[in-house]
Amino acid sequence: MSAVLEVKDLRTTFPLAGRRVPIVDGISFSVDAGQVLAIVGESGSGKSITALSVLRLVPKPGRIDGGRVLLDGKNLLEANIPAMRRVRGHDIAMIFQEPMTSLNPVVRVGAQVMEAVLLHERVSKAAARDRGLELFRRVGIPDPVARFDAYPHQLSGGLKQRVMIAMALVTRPRVLLADEPTTALDVTIQAQILELMRELQRDFRTAIVLITHDLGVVNELADEIAVMYAGRFVERGAREAVLSQPSHPYTQGLLASMPSRNEPGKPLYEIRGVVPGPDRWPPGCRFCDRCDEAIDVCRDTVPGPVQLEPGHVAWCHVVERARRGGAQ
Amino acid sequence: MIPSPPLAFVPQLAMTEPARAALTSNLIVGALLVGLALAIRSIRKDDVWREAFQQVWARRKVPVVILGLYVFVALLDSVTWVGASGALEDQVAAHEARSVLDRMFTGTTEKSYSAPFATQEFYDASALRHPRRHPLGTNILGQDVLYMTLKGARVALLIGGLTSLIAIPLALFFGVSAGYFGRRIDDVVFFLMNTLASMPSILLLIALIMAMGRSTLSVCVALGVTSWVAFCRLSRGETMKLREMDYVHAARSLGVSNVRIVLRHIVPNLMHLVVITFVLMFSGLVLSEAVLSWLGIGVDGSWGQMIAQAKDELSREPAIWWNVTAAGVALFGLLLAVNLIGDALRDVLDPRTLRERG
Numbered sequence: 001m002s003a004v005l006e007v008k009d010l011r012t013t014f015p016l017a018g019r020r021v022p023i024v025d026g027i028s029f030s031v032d033a034g035q036v037l038a039i040v041g042e043s044g045s046g047k048s049i050t051a052l053s054v055l056r057l058v059p060k061p062g063r064i065d066g067g068r069v070l071l072d073g074k075n076l077l078e079a080n081i082p083a084m085r086r087v088r089g090h091d092i093a094m095i096f097q098e099p100m101t102s103l104n105p106v107v108r109v110g111a112q113v114m115e116a117v118l119l120h121e122r123v124s125k126a127a128a129r130d131r132g133l134e135l136f137r138r139v140g141i142p143d144p145v146a147r148f149d150a151y152p153h154q155l156s157g158g159l160k161q162r163v164m165i166a167m168a169l170v171t172r173p174r175v176l177l178a179d180e181p182t183t184a185l186d187v188t189i190q191a192q193i194l195e196l197m198r199e200l201q202r203d204f205r206t207a208i209v210l211i212t213h214d215l216g217v218v219n220e221l222a223d224e225i226a227v228m229y230a231g232r233f234v235e236r237g238a239r240e241a242v243l244s245q246p247s248h249p250y251t252q253g254l255l256a257s258m259p260s261r262n263e264p265g266k267p268l269y270e271i272r273g274v275v276p277g278p279d280r281w282p283p284g285c286r287f288c289d290r291c292d293e294a295i296d297v298c299r300d301t302v303p304g305p306v307q308l309e310p311g312h313v314a315w316c317h318v319v320e321r322a323r324r325g326g327a328q
Numbered sequence: 329m330i331p332s333p334p335l336a337f338v339p340q341l342a343m344t345e346p347a348r349a350a351l352t353s354n355l356i357v358g359a360l361l362v363g364l365a366l367a368i369r370s371i372r373k374d375d376v377w378r379e380a381f382q383q384v385w386a387r388r389k390v391p392v393v394i395l396g397l398y399v400f401v402a403l404l405d406s407v408t409w410v411g412a413s414g415a416l417e418d419q420v421a422a423h424e425a426r427s428v429l430d431r432m433f434t435g436t437t438e439k440s441y442s443a444p445f446a447t448q449e450f451y452d453a454s455a456l457r458h459p460r461r462h463p464l465g466t467n468i469l470g471q472d473v474l475y476m477t478l479k480g481a482r483v484a485l486l487i488g489g490l491t492s493l494i495a496i497p498l499a500l501f502f503g504v505s506a507g508y509f510g511r512r513i514d515d516v517v518f519f520l521m522n523t524l525a526s527m528p529s530i531l532l533l534i535a536l537i538m539a540m541g542r543s544t545l546s547v548c549v550a551l552g553v554t555s556w557v558a559f560c561r562l563s564r565g566e567t568m569k570l571r572e573m574d575y576v577h578a579a580r581s582l583g584v585s586n587v588r589i590v591l592r593h594i595v596p597n598l599m600h601l602v603v604i605t606f607v608l609m610f611s612g613l614v615l616s617e618a619v620l621s622w623l624g625i626g627v628d629g630s631w632g633q634m635i636a637q638a639k640d641e642l643s644r645e646p647a648i649w650w651n652v653t654a655a656g657v658a659l660f661g662l663l664l665a666v667n668l669i670g671d672a673l674r675d676v677l678d679p680r681t682l683r684e685r686g
Binding site for chain 1: 375376573574575577578579580581582583584585588592593596597599
């Protein structure tokens, strides 16, 4: 199976204090049809900018400075603007974090769902309406016919998020970028939305790039996990591998700071310090200042990828040294 | 000799001047009524707007009725045709285009001033042709003041409406393109706005009217050109805010083009501002015209002109007060009604109150 979306060495920079700082620094990943890749990281680690870079919608003054974004092997970074517009919403769609503000308050939700269909396909309004209604039913909106002509303010947060998902999926895109799709929702609605996304991904065979800081969501949905820290991946691998055998100290810290049901009352682990701003990133491993296991080489040399098992990679000097030690 | 064009293609060329005037006036009325019907239809279909107007009606019944009366009088003065209609004095004006209102007041002219409900003339005490028929008296030419005042309604609505129709689209176009596209376009629009705003507007108005010649249309164009800056600033700022809204980003991520985003996602979100601005601007424009009339470059038949002409009469002994009072009260009534409606509309349509509701 070949990858639908492949990102190679993506670099997106923003100007800061007179120079251009790579907020996304050499990210590579790929997703297959029907697969879910979760990009996990703290706020400010560059997850959302990665997603926006794929669609080439990085807000100014940001700029994509290098790398390739391949959709079916075609580099989107070289496509012209009309071609790019045809890709957006048709081949690659995006779900935004805030369902409350991501719908136009003065346009009926049905019309907003139909917009993408009418834009990308030569269909009549009636046909587009049928498609929209079908998807409303599919995403579990009760009384879809009445809701189709409702305004956003007449819907609840969960319903709005369902509308957003319908809007993104109505053209049957091959790739769905979901930027924190459940963050703004309460827990019961979160579970419903996750269930829905899993169903849709199975039925439509959509490749999903799920961007989140919520490890619970990752555990529910992801096939593959990429942990992002300060613009770079620190560990990437299959869900089970990363969650059960985290090897990068940052991933270990993240998992240790999750409350566990098996050991109630146990104090949570805390990664010391805070994420450094892009102007204070250390030249070597960007996590070294907060890492308990950091060694001298971490401070000034960028760690290379270390293959732990097929598909499971970590970017860490400590892991590398341990493996070399184990091999000797 | 140049052959004349075949008249069959342009039938109005064959019409007399009064007939053409009547046709134009009636066409405008027709267009306005059709526009109003379409507006009401789309408002009825849309719950948000319907609810807004229902609330305005619930809060401001009297002002709405008063505004309706002004509109009705203006319509009476707009439906026009040529020809006599029976009365003897009518025959004189049989070849002029006259409105319903004109016909109602045909033959009520006196020789000179008459006080309200008087039986004799104000100065020389000779008997009136129509005693007790002038509830608001007559002016120096003996014209019925009630008639003149009612005729002023059409002029006032025309000035307010036509000027807003010129100024608001202009402001919206420049403001939205400056706010959405930014950079160069923003610079150009800002230069234009600052240049206009730095000139004393009354001088600019006089210059424009002098350049275009004095007519209703040129007064409206001049007022429109000088009054769009404020709303342009407002719509520019609002567009810059809307441009960064998540739903605009979402639309962009669906591959919607810039023009479509502006037309579908930005301008509709400015409509409440358009409605509020239209209503609040309206009264300011009618007042500006009164100022222009004072300077002698206003629109013929406006209340401003009546007031300007009556200013000397107030210093007579005994004073002739009914002219200025009638025009002033008519102006005051319209402006108060419009401002009250505008105020209620702002309460109902303001995004902050909308957010509280939904």
